[in-house]
Amino acid sequence: TPVAINAVQVGAFARKTDTGYRAIALQYETPGGTQYNSGNSTLAGTYTRPVYLLATNPSTGSAWTLSDVNNMRIGTKVTT
Secondary structure (H helix, E strand, C coil), rough: CCCCCCCEEEECEEECCCCCCCEEEHHHHHHHHCCCCCCCCCCCCEEEEEEEEECCCCCCCEEEHHHHHHCCEEEEEECC
């Protein structure tokens, strides 16, 4: 059991496989369904690693708890 959780980092390794413009956002979703997105990260033909650092739980504004982390849902969202 951790003493403290200083931050949560959401990351991905992503690239595009076509010639068009593509961007993604990293996403955190609370158990209640509220979604929080990072800014857009433009994808290239080579792998890039966008990172979304959450110092506090955005739904409470408080420090992360073990329950928050265990119940979180994370993923990526294609934005363009």
